[in-house]
Amino acid sequence: MYRGREYPVSQLEAGDIVAMQLRQDSRGNSYTDLFRVQESIRDRDQSRGDTSRAGTGIQTMDGRVERVEFQRSSFEIRDQSRERVLVSLPDNARRSDVDRLRALRSGDYVRVEGRFFDRERFELDSFLPDDR
Numbered sequence: 250m251y252r253g254r255e256y257p258v259s260q261l262e263a264g265d266i267v268a269m270q271l272r273q274d275s276r277g278n279s280y281t282d283l284f285r286v287q288e289s290i291r292d293r294d295q296s297r298g299d300t301s302r303a304g305t306g307i308q309t310m311d312g313r314v315e316r317v318e319f320q321r322s323s324f325e326i327r328d329q330s331r332e333r334v335l336v337s338l339p340d341n342a343r344r345s346d347v348d349r350l351r352a353l354r355s356g357d358y359v360r361v362e363g364r365f366f367d368r369e370r371f372e373l374d375s376f377l378p379d380d381r
Contacts, residue, residue, distance in 0.1 A: 250375070251286035254343070264290035266306070285362075307374060310334065311360040317353045324353055336361060336371045349376050 250256060261267070261284075270283040288306040312326035315333060323337040338346055353359070360377040 256286055262290050307362050308365060309362045310371060314353050314355055314357045314359060316355060322350060326359060334369055334371050336373050338373050346376055
């Protein structure tokens, strides 16, 4: 997965930063069932020297939904530090993410991955499962 979309393993490049999700089979052996590209070497190369961007890497955030704005495809959450963050869906959001936004209610707990534009604005790449 990369930016909330399937990403072929054959597209991985030396220098990409990835996270792996490990599972155990019935015998207790560990295996990787999901690779998530957190930052592509290409993205890092393009952003070198550009200090105006808040962060090019994929980040994970979680918190309680404070408010949902369906018309603006966004919602506000209060993160772990008690700060409010506006999370917006990109124009090309997956249908499943749009459906998930429509189902959100104040008080819901969410985990998301995406990019911060600044301390208070975050663009969603995908909703993540609640692993609490």
